[in-house]
Amino acid sequence: MEYTENLQIEKSETSKINSVNFNKLDFGRVFTDHMFVCDFADGKWQAPKIMPYQSLSFEPSARVFHYGQAVFEGMKAYKDDNGKIFLFRPDENHARINKSAARLAMPEFPKNYFFKGLEALLKLDSEWIKPGVGNSLYLRPFVIATEPAISASPANSYKFIIICSPAKSYYNSPVRVLIAEEYSRSADGGVGYAKAAGNYAAQFYPTSLAQQKGFQQVIWTDANTHKYLEEAGTMNIFFRVNDKLITAPNNDRILDGVTRKSIIQLASDLGITCEVRQITVEEIKTAARAGELKEVFGVGTAAVVSPVSAFEHKNELFEIPELENSYGQLFKKSLLNIQHNVSEDKHGWRYEVK
Known part of the structure; x- marks a missing residue:
């Protein structure tokens, strides 16, 4: 001892x-x-x-x-x-x-x-x-x-x-996701902002239904109307419309992700516009139809950045072409380089264990 x-x-x-x-x-x-x-x-x-x-x-x-x-x-x-x-x-x-x-x-x-x-x-x-x-x-x-x-x-x-x-790297391949129309991850006044074990257990059933349809994850929508996009599986989510990033604001339904807030800061450092606001399902579908939806990716500690290759809503499937120089890969590389002491850490995020 x-x-x-x-x-x-x-x-x-x-x-x-x-x-x-x-x-x-x-x-x-x-x-x-x-x-x-x-x-x-x-x-x-x-x-x-x-x-x-x-x-x-x-x-x-x-x-x-x-x-x-x-x-x-x-x-x-x-x-x-x-x-x-x-x-x-x-x-x-x-x-x-x-x-x-x-x-x-x-x-x-x-x-x-x-x-x-x-x-x-x-x-x-x-x-x-x-x-x-x-x-x-x-x-x-x-x-x-x-x-x-x-x-x-x-x-x-x-x-x-x-x-x-x-x-090692987690979620190596792009994932296909189903946008929730019936089930919810969390509700107003609930525990969605907490990393409570039950939040994850409640996701397993609707995610298994999505997997039966050939999708790996669910993009969760708000419990009241299912109009607003909030999280992806166990991750926060970003949408790139043309050269602009959009992510949902924190509320009592959404986890305050460490990777999410780090990417918002990195976007600012790189001069990339990042809007933190409500996002409707219809807005993203319209952007996809117009060819303006360039990227969708989930972010979290385990996956870091997990690209989405396709999503479905109301039986309408949208494929997202892979980009050579994607924002998602840029953010992932930037974060990994900071975490592994390869690049400058100007925000003081690294904590050395001495």
Whole structure:
């Protein structure tokens, strides 16, 4: 056992790393040797610890199984050619998981615990972070309600956990999407802006229906009218009409994506007009018919930028020709170069793990 400023570290006796083929990774199925765990009990967060990655035991009555008190984040760690480790805008992820937790009546997690634990975990499993643009270590912080009680009220005990999974490029091929006409991702006054686990479970059924029709994802529309375009699958979405970008504004239905806000800033840096406003389905269909819709792409931590090659709405299919010099690929390259310490970081987004 080691102790670092109240952080207990139990190192794994053996490593799984030599059994992993890093050239052939199935996203989110391989995990590193260690994980970070912190319990909330007696009204406060207890001393955090890092332990070997392992199964955990919970009573069948743990509230998370019955009332869905569970929130999470998606982050990545990167390694440059000199072996330095970086995070990308981690303050945003810490703030957002606490915002998500507050919406589900869960306790917020202390910033010093979050950063000290994360840095210690990354240093311990540093060999799992492979250098090279496109390689990363995907980080999944999450919080679940663990109190064994099935009365319908917020729990009194929770676990905050961080697990890590090596990753390569995600969503490599352009996707075909179906615009939602019936189902909704979230509604006004709901939890759409939070990374609540249930938000993603609710997407699985309508997405499976879209997949049966030959589409990989759904572009979600507003729950009230289904007239306005909001998100794509598990990502924020951008539309390029001629040389202008358009993306939906944040509201209580849309996740405040870190990649989304970074791309809005990069567009400004590059002199590309980016309008943040409501977008109607009909506006995009009209632009597509006129040949003015040049690109559609989703953005998020896992995918970075995922181009859309076609969309369907009311049984009308629109193909989007692939561009040689697309905005999507320009933004993806710019972001990856910042994240991997290849290019200048004039906005201070990179966070070095020392």
